[in-house]
Amino acid sequence: MNEVVVLTPERILEATEEVLRRYGLAKATVVDVARALDVSHGSVYRHFPSKASLRQAVAKRWLDRANAPLQKIAETTGPAPARLDKWLRTMIDIKYKKVCEDPEMFATYLSLAQEACEAVRAHKERLVDQVAHIISDGVKQGAFQVTDAKVAARAVFDATTRYHHPAHSDEWKDPAKAGRIDALLGLLLRGLEAPRKR
Amino acid sequence: MNEVVVLTPERILEATEEVLRRYGLAKATVVDVARALDVSHGSVYRHFPSKASLRQAVAKRWLDRANAPLQKIAETTGPAPARLDKWLRTMIDIKYKKVCEDPEMFATYLSLAQEACEAVRAHKERLVDQVAHIISDGVKQGAFQVTDAKVAARAVFDATTRYHHPAHSDEWKDPAKAGRIDALLGLLLRGLEAPRKR
DNA sequence: TGAATGACAGATATTGAAATCTGTCAGCAC
DNA sequence: GTGCTGACAGATTTCAATATCTGTCATTCA
Numbered sequence: 314m315n316e317v318v319v320l321t322p323e324r325i326l327e328a329t330e331e332v333l334r335r336y337g338l339a340k341a342t343v344v345d346v347a348r349a350l351d352v353s354h355g356s357v358y359r360h361f362p363s364k365a366s367l368r369q370a371v372a373k374r375w376l377d378r379a380n381a382p383l384q385k386i387a388e389t390t391g392p393a394p395a396r397l398d399k400w401l402r403t404m405i406d407i408k409y410k411k412v413c414e415d416p417e418m419f420a421t422y423l424s425l426a427q428e429a430c431e432a433v434r435a436h437k438e439r440l441v442d443q444v445a446h447i448i449s450d451g452v453k454q455g456a457f458q459v460t461d462a463k464v465a466a467r468a469v470f471d472a473t474t475r476y477h478h479p480a481h482s483d484e485w486k487d488p489a490k491a492g493r494i495d496a497l498l499g500l501l502l503r504g505l506e507a508p509r510k511r
Numbered sequence: 512m513n514e515v516v517v518l519t520p521e522r523i524l525e526a527t528e529e530v531l532r533r534y535g536l537a538k539a540t541v542v543d544v545a546r547a548l549d550v551s552h553g554s555v556y557r558h559f560p561s562k563a564s565l566r567q568a569v570a571k572r573w574l575d576r577a578n579a580p581l582q583k584i585a586e587t588t589g590p591a592p593a594r595l596d597k598w599l600r601t602m603i604d605i606k607y608k609k610v611c612e613d614p615e616m617f618a619t620y621l622s623l624a625q626e627a628c629e630a631v632r633a634h635k636e637r638l639v640d641q642v643a644h645i646i647s648d649g650v651k652q653g654a655f656q657v658t659d660a661k662v663a664a665r666a667v668f669d670a671t672t673r674y675h676h677p678a679h680s681d682e683w684k685d686p687a688k689a690g691r692i693d694a695l696l697g698l699l700l701r702g703l704e705a706p707r708k709r
Numbered sequence: 710t711g712a713a714t715g716a717c718a719g720a721t722a723t724t725g726a727a728a729t730c731t732g733t734c735a736g737c738a739c
Numbered sequence: 740g741t742g743c744t745g746a747c748a749g750a751t752t753t754c755a756a757t758a759t760c761t762g763t764c765a766t767t768c769a
Contacts, residue, residue: 344730354730359743465698468694471670471673475669480676493669496662503702504697504702507702507705518713552715553713553763553764556762557712560762
């Protein structure tokens with residue numbers, strides 16, 4: 314009787330994503346998820362204490378997937394300025410591609426993320442740590458002049474908000490975007506490389 | 512019979528703001544505005560072609576009021592770096608004070624602004640021009656090393672988005688905010704002052 | 710004559726009853 | 740026992756009728 318696949322959190326999350334894709338955030342119900350898995354909705358509650366926690370788990374998965382490629386770049390070795398440039402452009406690109414490929418699903422994940430703000434906070438923290446790691450390398454290499462890598466990383470992260478924070482996604486189609494990003498990243502890199510005065 | 516005050520666009524805008532303050536954006540109707548002025552709602556349509564245009568005019572007034580103190584700073588003379596720092600901190604402060612003093616009204620104006628996106632675009636353009644003006648002065652003074660003041664101004668404006676764009680207003684109460692702003696502005700000023708390589 | 714009115718049509722918002730959903734739990738099946 | 744079911748109470752959402760609002764315009768008034 315092991316032909317019947319066991320109901321795991323993983324399978325539920327998979328089904329939830331599918332249901333969200335199909336019905337959208339507003340219409341997706343726990344009953345729908347259960348129906349997709351061909352179980353009663355009570356069973357879903359055996360694995361997730363509430364609909365909110367199920368949604369949070371979906372959001373977390375999504376954030377983790379977005380994090381992976383950036384983590385890789387952060388761990389590379391080589392000249393820090395080029396790496397930081399690459400990292401920032403990749404982050405911007407990931408978000409941009411997500412919103413272009415499937416704007417509806419992007420909006421869904423966005424609302425989901427707003428509910429799971431603690432997971433988002435942790436995600437941002439990880440990203441800032443990656444930037445701090447690159448900057449720290451840059452200091453060791455003598456390329457960057459920075460007192461506190463973490464503080465500088467946060468400043469760089471803040472400074473690029475406009476190009477990676479979903480709240481601004483409707484401005485990402487601006488044809489002048491590429492040039493503006495070049496100017497911004499150039500300014501930031503110069504700021505990191507410049508000798509400190511204050 | 513001149514005791515009866517004439518109905519002017521200005522008076523209508525005044526009354527509209529009052530109605531918005533009282534009833535909130537969702538509940539404020541043209542009929543309410545007319546009632547506040549003790550005229551028929553048809554009369555309001557003699558001065559504004561639609562409810563949307565009335566709202567746009569209110570938004571525009573609001574943006575103009577926010578612009579005035581910044582314009583002053585931009586027109587000051589003196590060392591550009593300090594002026595730029597002052598200008599940016601003032602902009603951040605204006606927004607912060609607005610949201611603290613009356614969060615509800617801030618939210619109202621925010622929604623209003625989203626509808627009047629053309630007016631917002633023009634407002635931002637004015638602000639960037641002010642920054643460009645300061646940067647341009649800095650270049651003349653030999654303090655800044657910048658090829659294109661307007662491009663650099665846009666980069667600075669973009670970089671500070673997190674602290675002046677209303678979409679992030681719920682993060683402005685962060686106790687670490689002051690330090691993060693210091694780090695960000697320091698980074699940007701160093702970037703402007705640093706000799707260009709690229 | 711030019712500003713204001715108020716009645717009107719169509720669009721939009723409100724409301725309350727009915728339907729659906731969330732979360733719980735006693736009981737069933739393996 | 741462990742994992743699932745399905746019926747249930749209370750919360751939430753839907754839907755359609757009802758009310759209100761937006762925008763127009765023929766008419767009134769000074």
